[in-house]
Amino acid sequence: MSIRLQSLALLVLGVLVQNSAAYFRMSCSRMRIGRIDPVVNFGKVSPHVHKISGASNISPNSTFQTLQTANCTSCEIQADKSAYWTPTLYYQYPNSSLQEVPNGGMTVYYLGRGDNKSAIVPFPPGFRMVSGDKTLRSYHTTPVTYKQNRPIADRVSFACLDRQPQPETPLMTNTNCINGLRAQIQFQSCWDGRSLYKADNSHVAYMSGIDNGVCPPTHPVPLIHLFFEVLYGVTDVKQQPGGRFVFSQGDASGAGFHGDFLNGWDEGVLKAAIEGGCANVNDNTIGSCAPLLKSRVENLEQNCPMLPDDEKVGGLIAKLPGCATVSTGPDAVPDLGCPGEGAPGNGTRKVKVRRGKVSAWE
Template sequence: MQWSSFVAFALFAPSHALIRFGCSQLVVDRLDPLVNPGEAPSPHLHQIIGGNSFNISMFPENHDPAKLSTCTTCQPADDFSNYWTATLFFRARNGTFKRVPQKGNTFFEGSNGGMTVYYMNNQLADTAQPANVTAFKPGFRMIVGNPMSSKKADVDRYPQLTYTCLQNMGTRYPETKNLPKKACPSGIMVNVRFPTCWDGVNLDSPDHNSHMAYPISGNFESQGPCPATHPVRMPQLMYEVIFETKAFNNPDDWPTDGTQPFVWSFGDGTGYGNHGDYIFGWKDDSLQKIMDEHCFVNCKTMRTQTMDQMNACAVSRKVNENVDDWRPELPGGPQLRLKATDGTV
């Protein structure tokens, strides 16, 4: 490992063994093959990374991203999974909207937007100890969070969905459940951590999350035990999405009613609707081999590709609409929710 990389990741060293990698943007499109399979357009706009077999419908019985994709926007060459979140928009004083671009994280500055992905395989500092995690299986998929959440109690059901107001690119704390209320000099980081306990049977569920659960107490990092209903310990999957807000940080451009100006593409201006989607697509048993290696960031069993190869992988939008210019409304026209229903924001 490069010494500069070690310094950057030292924060994690006392408590994690993990892989961390960048993924460039595959497409920004109004598709959601998990919640709205077969619908084009889906109700709101998403930014997607990963394998280029991403499509309108990705039913597990006939769609294995590892077999159907010919390239991936992610650094691991064997990872054809798809990862996605909603997009963020700036709401101007005149009521128009502009999409906020994503930017690469530290050490991934050359990526075309996208996000950073973590798979944590061991919460112990001693990486020689067994990882004791079972990698996701072909056909596995899940969602965390709920775009309809409108109060803090809703998002508290998902304890590790947060935001970080970046004072610089090294900022990691504090984390909040609501969107930042002040301008963030280096952007807004959206942190999406998925539950880590699997029922051991179902690769999916009707709501895409009940086959997964959180530890009974604590969390993955604190070695919290899984419930008896969901006994299989899975890797901690985490996204970091950095929205570059520098073009929108002038307070003279912010709304005069005291609300912060950023809204999710589904209309939520509180931040409580934060959510993320995942479809597994690692080739063969490549992820399990990495998880079993007990490695930290750089793993011998992880084949990688160059930033140019990551950026070259892309697909065309299936929904023909302009999502990049100033718009009179959000794509799909969702109703705005600018204040929480319980008065917390």
């Protein structure tokens, strides 16, 4: 990542301060990049590449229990062994080759939001969820949220950080961003109180305003609100006429941007942070939150170095890793998985993992 982009990353951390005084945030460096998705493709190879932050032992077979044994995390708070991931962004040249777009990690926000925020509960052990729909290739006005009827597609947004402020957009409309393109995603904050995970994500729901509001009666338990910011150095890639930016699942529109969360928090620490008002105070730094400060570290990349790739997924590559094909839509592209590589739900070949690395097939 360029020096300009690194310095800007520090600057944009404060953007949400203007909109809300109720949150804490933490920086996360990259932990690994690969076709790994233990939420949707547990024990299998994911059809597309993700950029992952968090626990150092993240693998296709990760669970809450295994994350607890990680030596470290690439996020600031070491009591949080969660894993956070989003699709990798590439630039596709006219000859179809692709270049990974520079990115140094993400910023994860924990926000005290909602009309019932005083009743927020910590994520329980084993909880996981996905926000966004990787199959989308265009903006959809339906489905909508409970009561406010806001398009759920508004969970995804993009901010072009140019010389002059640009309005946020639901698609990758403007990628000529001298200071980077920031992808953003809001997560569901309403829980049914029973299921730790459902494949269709029906165990969780969005608040009426997505990032605020009320929960539907079917999902009455309020969770702390998760929000990801991922900054890409789009102008650090040498672009050519006819080229385009593409997410790793083949999405050239941005509509299919998505985020995954696998909880790995020390439940007592997160509970103490919530009950201590760390997500509902005017000072939004980890330093003002005693339960979080106890395990905070700096120099993230040195404290918890990035793991090597299991296959060629970075730099200049000839095609998208996996079996994704590039599409601008507007029709959705079904996720059929990769033949012979454990397509979602088919129960076939599983990955054998040794020391957190894919080493063989079973």
